[in-house]
Amino acid sequence: MEVLDYHKLKIFKTVADTRSFSKAAELLFLSQPTVTLQIKKIENYLGITLFKREKKGVVLTEEGKLLYQYASKILDDYSLLEEGLSNLRENLQRNLRIGASTTIGDFLLPDILPDFIKNKGDIKVNLFVGNSKEIEEGILSKTFYIGLIEDEVHSNKYEKFEFFSDEIILIASKNTNIPDVIEPENLKKYKFVFREQGSGTRNIIEKKLEKKGVRIKADIEISSSKAIARFVANSDYLSFVSRLVVKNLLGVHLKEVKIKGIKFTRKFYCITQKNIRLPKLDREFINYLISIE
Structure with missing residues (x-):
């Protein structure tokens, strides 16, 4: 016996709300055949037809409209149940x-x-x-x-x-003689400290530079942005870091180096x-x- 469980009722209501099997499948992250199969199982179990096709999509039959009323209430009650249990859990911990x-x-x-x-x-x-x-x-x-x-x-x-909104900047030691503004192709002349593979900062920098036809390698990898800033301040290496990381160090131990025509912003x-x-x-x-x- 097929049971009208939460999963099937959710699929049914989503099809009814969107008036489309394909849109419902997209919203629920299911394949369209899966949505069609679940609707067919409900129809077979109840012995009724739930939808009829029109030019603008599928619409509910009279039997479908009745099921929609009850399904909506059941799904609302389920949400209230989850909310109640969640509140109880919040009070406990x-x-x-x-x-x-x-x-x-x-x-x-x-x-x-x-x-x-x-x-x-x-x-x-x-x-x-x-x-x-x-x-x-x-x-x-x-x-x-x-x-x-x-x-x-x-x-x-x-x-x-x-x-x-954040900005990634190129930093160098305040004691180096690197220009304040450099051409992108001149980046290859310098040694770099990068974050490890998998770092969001590194991913953004590499993708942006590759679009500009520039490839630079990591001579040293350090997994801490704070450690990178201190390393750069005491060496002739360069690195890309969030402005948040060095906002108190710029002008004291570090300086910002701008790259002509390139600005790194991210969300x-x-x-x-x-x-x-x-x-x-x-x-x-x-x-x-x-x-x-």
Whole structure:
């Protein structure tokens, strides 16, 4: 016996709302044959026809309209059940788990997180700092629900939104005689310190330079942006870092070197796993990120 479970009712309602099997499949990240099969199973179980085809798409039959009324209420009640259980869990344990890529975790969150938690009472914050690839993996494994990364993701497994604009700059020791502005092709004359493979900063720099026909290699790899800044300040190596990393060092130990015709800007992204209900505290933090100017 086929059961009218949440999954089938969700598919049915999405088809009815979009008036399209293909659009419903896209929204639910299913194949169109899968959506068609699930609708057919409902029809076979109930012994009715749910949709009829018209020029502008599929529309509900009279039987379909009746099922739609009850399905909508069932799905709403299910959402209320999830909300109630989530609130109960929040009352038992208020724990905010965040994964952040290095620049965000080391240089942005320490400035903005205290403002969020100051009026939250007794909460516990767990912050994991790694590279963008590690953050993406942590989201999928549910090690944490919120990921803050420096590199855009293209997988449909994540919900994402922009929350901060950043600039990556080329830095050198203040004691070097490198010009303040250089041509892109002259980058090859210098030695570079890069972040490790998988770093959002490194990915953006390499992609942008390759589009300009410039390839430079990492002579040294260091996984800490803070360590890179100190290394450059005491050497003749160059590196690309977020302006956030060196904002207090420019003009003191480091100087910015501009590349003619090239500027590196990027967005920081918040990602969560798609189709997962976040705890209340996590949703509040996301709303806080959205409000940051």
